[in-house]
Amino acid sequence: MKRWLIAAVVFLLGRTKRKPRAPEPQRMVAAGAANPRAERWFIGLLLASAFCAAGFIAAYALDGIPHQTQYLGLGLGLSFVCLAAACTVAAKGLVVTEELEEEYSIEHVSEQDTVVQIVEESGSRFTRKKLVTGAAVTAGGALGAALVVPAVSFGPILETGKFYDTPWRRGRRLVDDGGRPWPAQEIEEKDFYTAYPEGADREQLGAAVVVVRLRPQELQLPAGRDGWAPSGILAYSKVCTHAGCAISLYRTPLFPPVEPKPALVCPCHYSTFDPARGAEVIYGPAGRPLPQLPLYVDAEGNLRAGGNFSGPVGPSWWGVRMGKPT
Amino acid sequence: MIKGAVRFVDQRSGTAPFIRKTLRYVFPDHWSFLLGEVALYSFVVLVGTGVYLTFFFEPSVHQVIYQGPYEPLRGVRMSEAYRSVIHMSFEVKSGLLMRQTHHWAADVFVAAIVLHMLRIFFTGAFRKPRDVTYYIGLAMLALALLEGYLGYSLIDDLLSGMGLAIGYSVALSIPFIGAEIAQLVWGAPFPGIPQFWSRMYIGHVLLLPLAIAALLGLHLFLVAARHHTQFRRKRESERTVVGVPTFPGQTPRSLGLFFSVAGVLFLLGGLVQINPVWLWGPYHVDHATNAAQPDWYLGWLIGALRLLPSFDVTIGDYTLIPNPFWGGLLFPLIVFAILFAWPALERRFKRDYAFHNLLDRPRDAPIRTAFGAALFSWVFVIFLAGASDRVFVLLGLSYEWQITVYRVLVFVGPVVAFFATKRVCEELQKGELVEQQRKRAEAPA
Numbered sequence: 001m002k003r004w005l006i007a008a009v010v011f012l013l014g015r016t017k018r019k020p021r022a023p024e025p026q027r028m029v030a031a032g033a034a035n036p037r038a039e040r041w042f043i044g045l046l047l048a049s050a051f052c053a054a055g056f057i058a059a060y061a062l063d064g065i066p067h068q069t070q071y072l073g074l075g076l077g078l079s080f081v082c083l084a085a086a087c088t089v090a091a092k093g094l095v096v097t098e099e100l101e102e103e104y105s106i107e108h109v110s111e112q113d114t115v116v117q118i119v120e121e122s123g124s125r126f127t128r129k130k131l132v133t134g135a136a137v138t139a140g141g142a143l144g145a146a147l148v149v150p151a152v153s154f155g156p157i158l159e160t161g162k163f164y165d166t167p168w169r170r171g172r173r174l175v176d177d178g179g180r181p182w183p184a185q186e187i188e189e190k191d192f193y194t195a196y197p198e199g200a201d202r203e204q205l206g207a208a209v210v211v212v213r214l215r216p217q218e219l220q221l222p223a224g225r226d227g228w229a230p231s232g233i234l235a236y237s238k239v240c241t242h243a244g245c246a247i248s249l250y251r252t253p254l255f256p257p258v259e260p261k262p263a264l265v266c267p268c269h270y271s272t273f274d275p276a277r278g279a280e281v282i283y284g285p286a287g288r289p290l291p292q293l294p295l296y297v298d299a300e301g302n303l304r305a306g307g308n309f310s311g312p313v314g315p316s317w318w319g320v321r322m323g324k325p326t
Numbered sequence: 327m328i329k330g331a332v333r334f335v336d337q338r339s340g341t342a343p344f345i346r347k348t349l350r351y352v353f354p355d356h357w358s359f360l361l362g363e364v365a366l367y368s369f370v371v372l373v374g375t376g377v378y379l380t381f382f383f384e385p386s387v388h389q390v391i392y393q394g395p396y397e398p399l400r401g402v403r404m405s406e407a408y409r410s411v412i413h414m415s416f417e418v419k420s421g422l423l424m425r426q427t428h429h430w431a432a433d434v435f436v437a438a439i440v441l442h443m444l445r446i447f448f449t450g451a452f453r454k455p456r457d458v459t460y461y462i463g464l465a466m467l468a469l470a471l472l473e474g475y476l477g478y479s480l481i482d483d484l485l486s487g488m489g490l491a492i493g494y495s496v497a498l499s500i501p502f503i504g505a506e507i508a509q510l511v512w513g514a515p516f517p518g519i520p521q522f523w524s525r526m527y528i529g530h531v532l533l534l535p536l537a538i539a540a541l542l543g544l545h546l547f548l549v550a551a552r553h554h555t556q557f558r559r560k561r562e563s564e565r566t567v568v569g570v571p572t573f574p575g576q577t578p579r580s581l582g583l584f585f586s587v588a589g590v591l592f593l594l595g596g597l598v599q600i601n602p603v604w605l606w607g608p609y610h611v612d613h614a615t616n617a618a619q620p621d622w623y624l625g626w627l628i629g630a631l632r633l634l635p636s637f638d639v640t641i642g643d644y645t646l647i648p649n650p651f652w653g654g655l656l657f658p659l660i661v662f663a664i665l666f667a668w669p670a671l672e673r674r675f676k677r678d679y680a681f682h683n684l685l686d687r688p689r690d691a692p693i694r695t696a697f698g699a700a701l702f703s704w705v706f707v708i709f710l711a712g713a714s715d716r717v718f719v720l721l722g723l724s725y726e727w728q729i730t731v732y733r734v735l736v737f738v739g740p741v742v743a744f745f746a747t748k749r750v751c752e753e754l755q756k757g758e759l760v761e762q763q764r765k766r767a768e769a770p771a
Contacts, residue, residue: 029574060419069422073596076423080589087582097575101566102352104553104683155509155519163505163515194612205516208612238612243631243650244491244516246614267616268488269632270715270725283726285631287638287649314516315495316638316648317505323643 030098038093042086049082163320164312166206168293173198174211174235174303181302187213187233192250192264194238195303205314208238209293210247210264211303212275221292222278228294228306235293235303236279239314240266242286247273264290278310287316353576354556354569358445360583362463365438367587368431369542373535375428375595382414382421383407385527387482387520396604404608407523408482412604427595429621432474434591436623439467447668447698450691451555453682457669459548464665466541469534471623476530478601478621480523485601485618487609491516492631496654501647517611555685564683616715626705629712630657633732661705692751699747700740707735 056075059068091097126132156162174182174195182195193211196202216232228234238246245268253259263282264273271284279290291313294306311322336342353359386406392399394409396416404412414421443463446452452460475493479486494516497508511525512518556562556569570576594600606618620628630653639647672694673679688695711732718725 068419069426070596072420072423073427073592073594077589077591077593077596080585080592082589084582084585084589087578087585091575091578091582095574095578097570099568100350100352100571101561101568102350102553104565104567104681105551106681151510154511154525155513157506157510159509160505165515196612203517203611205611243495243654245488246612248614249616267614268492269628271636281636284636285634285649285653286636287640287645315498315650316645317498317508318500318502318646318648319505320645320648321643322640322645 030096032096035093038089041089042094045082045086045089049079049086052076052079052082055079160317160319163314163317165204166309166313167197167200167204168206168305168308170305170307172200172305173298174209174295174305181300182211183301184230184233184297184303185301187211187303189213189215189232190252190262195235197305205239205244206237206309208246209235210238210250211235212250212262212264214262214276218276220277225278225292225294225310227296228292230295230297233295233303234275235295235305236264236273236275236290237293237309237313240268240271240286241288241290241315242266242271242284243268244315245269247290288322349573350571351550352553352567352569352571354554354562354567356557358449359554361438361442361445363580363583364587365435365442366542366546367584368435368438368591369538370584371431371588371591372428372435375424375431376531376535378424379414379428380531382410382418383480384410385480385523387517387523399604399607402608405482407480408603408608411481411483415604423592423596425595426598426600427591429478429600430594430598431591432477433600433621433623434587436467436470436474436621439463439470440623443467443665444698444702447665448688448695449555449557450682450686450694452669454669454673454679455552455681456548456555459545459552460669461666462541462545462548464662466538466545468662469538469541473530473534473538474621474623476526476534480526480530481601481603482523482609483603483618484606484609484613484615485603485620487517487611488614488618489620489624490609491611492650492654494518495648496650499648499651500655501651504648504651553683555683557687558684562684564681567683619716625712626709627654627658627712629708629710629714629732630654632714633708633711633729633736635733657708661701664701689751689754692748692755695751696744696748700744703743704736704740707732707739711736 052075056072056079059065059071059075062068065071123129175198176182176193176195179198181198182193187193191212195209195211196207200207202208212234214229214232214234216229219229219232219234221228236247238248240247243266245266247264247266249265249267251260251263251265251272253261262275264275264279265271266284266286269285271286272282273279273286273290274282278292281287281289288311291309291311293309295303296306298304312320332342332345335345384406388406389403390406390409392402392404392409392412394400394413394416396412399412411425415425416422446460446463475489479490479493494508494512497511498504500507509515512522553567554569556567559568562568570579606615607613631650632653634649634653636649638645638649686694711729714725714728714732717723717728
């Protein structure tokens with residue numbers, strides 16, 4: 001009886017309520033209205049991008065067209081630009097742009113404590129911690145050093161002798177680019193020449209020299225360089241003592257009374273050297289003069305080295321000794 | 327179909343919660359937040375074009391005689407490296423496009439990093455909890471400079487050889503160990519052993535890109551882990567970040583930026599000539615020119631090398647510290663040291679150890695802004711000094727006169743910039759205060 005009563009009540013109450021409709025699932029992304037115009041632009045730009053990419057392929061396939069690089073760049077570049085424009089259209093007019101909020105994450109204090117606890121408790125069986133740490137550091141350091149040591153094979157170490165090497169010896173002829181000896185009479189004022197040591201490797205800093213001619217009465221070379229400049233012909237190392245570039249500029253006055261004196265200039269940082277005074281630095285960052293190569297003229301009238309340079313060639317290093325290399 | 331794909335991925339990787347979180351990750355919106363993205367996308371273009379170049383480049387200084395189609399160089403002795411670059415420029419279809427795009431991308435990459443760094447500095451985005459992100463960014467900037475230098479050095483044209491000679495001289499000038507370092511890197515006195523080319527090559531195509539990519543991954547991970555900073559506007563606060571979610575809102579924006587960067591770089595690579603290596607000819611130690619200019623991001627170092635007056639530190643007959651050390655090494659080290667030290671210095675002086683998620687407007691931190699203006703104007707003056715020979719060629723202004731002006735500006739410029747900027751910031755703040763008071767007074771009426 002009781003069961004029947006409950007059933008009746010349930011039936012009566014339940015009858016009045018309609019079956020609830022399945023609730024609409026809550027949207028994750030906010031709704032937005034359709035935008036046919038933007039959509040047309042979007043499709044058009046995608047097709048334009050495809051057209052440009054096809055243009056790139058066509059430009060690539062065509063042989064011997066002029067300005068191929070330009071067409072290739074246009075094809076690929078514009079293809080990307082059209083894609084970018086399509087994305088912009090999508091971002092502005094097609095894609096729902098919601099502003100969401102999110103919490104900045106903060107530190108996890110209890111997790112930090114747990115980590116500390118795990119690490120600390122894990123070491124409980126070690127009793128002599130200082131000794132253990134010391135041994136581990138020793139092992140790590142020694143192994144690390146062992147792994148680094150092979151890098152020493154990269155190059156010579158604690159050996160700077162080679163920096164002083166040059167191919168110049170007394171009697172060695174100065175030759176031009178083609179290997180022809182330089183006759184002294186071909187060296188003219190207001191011009192400058194590059195000369196190399198005959199029969200030596202030119203791809204080393206100590207090889208090339210610049211040769212210029214000044215009037216002998218203009219020369220004020222440092223003491224001890226008498227006879228280094230036969231009839232005013234001077235040779236200096238071509239490599240700048242500042243940063244190793246080649247001295248490839250020669251400044252000569254068009255009207256000597258008012259214009260500055262002749263000077264050898266490095267094109268990298270404009271160190272400027274006075275050839276009349278042993279190439280001492282008259283401007284720019286170089287810290288020392290260009291080394292001078294003593295010259296003499298042999299019986300055939302060709303230029304020859306009278307010995308090695310007056311100092312080390314090229315850029316300096318810690319502990320480089322000035323003065324004549326041996 | 328979408329359901330199938332998502333189920334497939336989640337069943338195999340269990341990453342649906344992670345994907346859901348990523349899709350709704352919030353990006354605060356401000357144009358200046360895109361500078362870092364430009365750098366990222368330039369890096370993608372660099373890797374893509376760079377890989378293409380390796381298919382044609384020969385990293386060898388073995389000397390050969392050029393016999394290719396480019397008439398002015400025919401019969402000229404050059405390295406295989408330089409010949410292969412000439413070959414890929416003239417005979418490989420799309421080779422020149424890829425080479426020039428690679429070069430443009432490198433220039434844009436460094437420029438974007440520098441601008442990004444300035445944004446981070448002047449808005450105080452480097453403060454806790456993002457100081458490590460900032461340090462990693464600085465490290466990437468240093469690596470990017472080195473990577474760019476190696477890239478143009480590998481070609482072995484006249485410009486690259488001159489750059490290497492200067493790099494060698496700077497290495498040689500390091501106190502105590504310069505000669506050892508230079509000989510370890512080059513294998514012998516300049517121009518070094520042939521294997522030096524293998525060393526540069528593996529550095530440029532593997533070691534440095536890998537290091538940059540690893541740091542980039544860490545950088546992006548840390549950015550995402552702490553979320554992006556934001557300016558204070560309406561709902562923005564230190565505790566809630568407000569912005570557009572990755573998907574769908576941010577996706578077309580970021581893709582659009584990526585395609586823009588790629589498009590502009592390829593247009594530049596195809597239409598605007600850069601580093602025409604065939605004009606300068608091959609490098610030999612006795613050749614140099616001042617017509618070939620290195621990439622812009624080395625200008626500050628050239629300027630520093632040029633501004634130094636003539637002196638070496640010597641004792642008697644011995645040179646101790648050669649001149650290139652000051653401009654070529656100490657100067658960039660000082661700049662980077664200051665940039666690295668700044669977050670800690672600011673924390674210390676302001677006694678500010680709090681988390682900062684809201685950005686400062688530059689005027690809100692007058693001392694930092696003034697200091698930044700001083701530091702960067704100092705670097706900029708020295709950068710300009712590096713262009714003084716070009717200014718002489720273009721405008722006829724005497725080189726020596728310009729250098730004298732710059733030598734004064736190097737000291738005066740930063741001081742003026744500091745006080746002027748500080749004053750401007752304070753005036754702006756005061757102006758705003760007045761504005762607020764006026765509004766408050768007018769409100770009841």
